Amino acid sequence: MAIEFTKYHGLGNDFILVDNRSTSTPVITPEKAIAMCDRHFGIGADGVIFALPGENDTDYTMRIFNSDGSEPEMCGNGIRCLAAFLADLEGTSRKSDKYSIHTLAGVMRPQLTFDGEVKVDMGEPRLLAGEIPTTLCPPDQKAVEQPIEVAGKTWEVTCVSMGNPHCITFVDDVAAIKLAEIGPQFENHPAFPQKINTEFIQVISRDRMKMRVWERGAGITLACGTGACAALVAAVLTGRCDRIATVELPGGPLEIEWSDIDQRVYMTGPAERVFTGKF
Numbered sequence: 001m002a003i004e005f006t007k008y009h010g011l012g013n014d015f016i017l018v019d020n021r022s023t024s025t026p027v028i029t030p031e032k033a034i035a036m037c038d039r040h041f042g043i044g045a046d047g048v049i050f051a052l053p054g055e056n057d058t059d060y061t062m063r064i065f066n067s068d069g070s071e072p073e074m075c076g077n078g079i080r081c082l083a084a085f086l087a088d089l090e091g092t093s094r095k096s097d098k099y100s101i102h103t104l105a106g107v108m109r110p111q112l113t114f115d116g117e118v119k120v121d122m123g124e125p126r127l128l129a130g131e132i133p134t135t136l137c138p139p140d141q142k143a144v145e146q147p148i149e150v151a152g153k154t155w156e157v158t159c160v161s162m163g164n165p166h167c168i169t170f171v172d173d174v175a176a177i178k179l180a181e182i183g184p185q186f187e188n189h190p191a192f193p194q195k196i197n198t199e200f201i202q203v204i205s206r207d208r209m210k211m212r213v214w215e216r217g218a219g220i221t222l223a224c225g226t227g228a229c230a231a232l233v234a235a236v237l238t239g240r241c242d243r244i245a246t247v248e249l250p251g252g253p254l255e256i257e258w259s260d261i262d263q264r265v266y267m268t269g270p271a272e273r274v275f276t277g278k279f
């Protein structure tokens with residue numbers, strides 16, 4: 001049976017969105033998601049995102065399959081696309097600019113802003129090694145600037161979870177990083193029991209950084225919302241940036257704030273609709 005979908009992207013991190021409001025389980029399997037994400041034999045995307053009925057008094061539930069069929073806890077660019085998708089689905093019956101979305105990383109709160117962007121309360125970062133998870137240091141300690149051997153070199157990584165796991169390395173020149181070569185070696189490193197998203201950051205100033213990313217389950221992407229949030233937190237923890245900064249990704253900029261009032265991370269960026277179809 002053909003599945004209707006709508007293609008969205010957040011700074012080139014692109015997703016197939018499926019209206020799954022009629023049932024509480026995804027209408028397609030991870031295997032079918034792999035086929036739909038294939039950029040030659042399918043639609044082409046970094047993942048498939050399902051708009052499901054809410055749980056525990058939330059408006060909706062988001063689930064996502066990466067392009068390799070794995071299911072992550074959360075997706076920052078994806079939840080902005082989901083908010084835009086829901087607004088399109090609700091049309092004139094929409095009652096609010098804000099949604100509460102149940103995810104495997106907790107309740108996320110995207111808000112459609114007046115200028116067509118989406119601001120998301122991404123919740124509090126998890127910083128203890130046991131919460132990432134990583135074995136780079138004892139579980140009750142923060143993994144900040146920890147050494148790790150990858151591709152015959154010792155790197156210093158800072159690990160942050162936004163519900164999904166990230167390791168951040170600060171470098172002098174992100175353009176020089178051989179991402180396709182070292183990305184998979186980080187992703188599958190034994191120090192990360194649930195694998196890892198890997199961000200390389202070049203700090204430009206106290207409120208600006210450049211980022212490139214190798215995503216768990218998706219490889220090189222043009223942007224990573226949870227990764228940008230994790231990178232800002234790591235930059236604050238290591239004294240490199242202030243709590244509000246622009247993260248420049250290959251696909252464009254995200255504005256990130258780690259509030260010193262409520263310790264929550266806020267991300268603001270676009271969500272663009274591309275086309276609809278059936279698969």
Ligand SMILES: N[C@H](CCC[C@H](N)C(=O)O)C(=O)O
Pocket residue numbers: 013066071072073074075076077078164165197215216217218221223224225226227
């Ligand atoms: N590949 C990620 C999920 C998508 C995250 C990224 N696309 C974002 O915008 O946050 C993981 O397995 O944790």
